[in-house]
Amino acid sequence: MKNSFLLGLLTLSTAIYAQHHDMDSMHSHEGHIHNEMVDGKNLDVDAQRFDTFMIGIDNNTIAVVSVQGMVCDFCARGIEKTFSKDQRVSKIDVDLASGKVLLAFSGADDIDSADIRKKILNNGLNTTDIQIVGK
Amino acid sequence: MINSSSLADNIYWHYTPNINYSLGLDYQKDKVSNEYFPSARFTYLINRKNTEKSQRNLYFKTGVGLNNSNNHFYSLAGDWETRRFFTSFSVKQSSGAGYDMFEQSAKVGVAPYLGDYGDLHTWLMLQTKKNDLDNKQITYPLLRLFKGGALIEMSYHKKTDWDVHLMYRF
Numbered sequence: 001m002k003n004s005f006l007l008g009l010l011t012l013s014t015a016i017y018a019q020h021h022d023m024d025s026m027h028s029h030e031g032h033i034h035n036e037m038v039d040g041k042n043l044d045v046d047a048q049r050f051d052t053f054m055i056g057i058d059n060n061t062i063a064v065v066s067v068q069g070m071v072c073d074f075c076a077r078g079i080e081k082t083f084s085k086d087q088r089v090s091k092i093d094v095d096l097a098s099g100k101v102l103l104a105f106s107g108a109d110d111i112d113s114a115d116i117r118k119k120i121l122n123n124g125l126n127t128t129d130i131q132i133v134g135k
Numbered sequence: 136m137i138n139s140s141s142l143a144d145n146i147y148w149h150y151t152p153n154i155n156y157s158l159g160l161d162y163q164k165d166k167v168s169n170e171y172f173p174s175a176r177f178t179y180l181i182n183r184k185n186t187e188k189s190q191r192n193l194y195f196k197t198g199v200g201l202n203n204s205n206n207h208f209y210s211l212a213g214d215w216e217t218r219r220f221f222t223s224f225s226v227k228q229s230s231g232a233g234y235d236m237f238e239q240s241a242k243v244g245v246a247p248y249l250g251d252y253g254d255l256h257t258w259l260m261l262q263t264k265k266n267d268l269d270n271k272q273i274t275y276p277l278l279r280l281f282k283g284g285a286l287i288e289m290s291y292h293k294k295t296d297w298d299v300h301l302m303y304r305f
Contacts, residue, residue: 068185068186068187069183069185069186069189069190071188071189071190071216071217071218072216072218072256073250073252073253073254073256073281073282073283074281074284074286074304075190076252077283077284077304094252095251095252096218096249096250096251096252097218097249097251099187099188122153122154123154124154124180124183124185125185126185128187
């Protein structure tokens, strides 16, 4: 009786561990493109933030924009306002801590990096790098 | 933008066509002369330096009375800030409102925590001011809060009473 109980407990805990591990595997590999190489460089983003951003926009092209001078909400608010007027931009994320802006472009085959730089500059800030992550 | 201090109450609207300059209208009640002064204002960004962790600005500001062009001011202001620290200075010469005045002020501030985009941001500051009307320097603490497009600054000094600054950016 005691052995049966222990065997049952072991089986149950193994099953729970396996299910949990599967969930971990999904979390680590499904839809996670923050480890992609872009132009020979690792994608320079906060992985968790990027994954959260990617929820619900799987078929979008993402521009990871590195911005100088984005030290406060007021500076960043202009950027969000500017890009929210672009109908191709489906989602925007501003990360003050890293100085990154994530832009999701829906149905965009070619993202115009020069246009992104110009819009950031018109907000009084400078772009140092843009990494494009394809569909 | 609404300001209320011991010297004046004013409400100010401004429009920024591009980052280099802004145009504005100001309506001020001067508490020294007890008169009202509508004025047009112009702000020009002389220099801005962005780095990965900081931004530095230098501005020239001027304004002229709409009822009497003898009422005018010009000012030089600068600031440097990171997400954690803030410093600024301003010198301003005002003329025509029944008196001439030269004002100097400076602020230093620290953010006790670093909020993310969209959070409530808090700055604890120390401001010092001097003008040549009473020729006394006063220094007092100031609290700045902002969230989204709204900003409020509040300070109190026994000589100048409350100094409140409200701003909303559309």
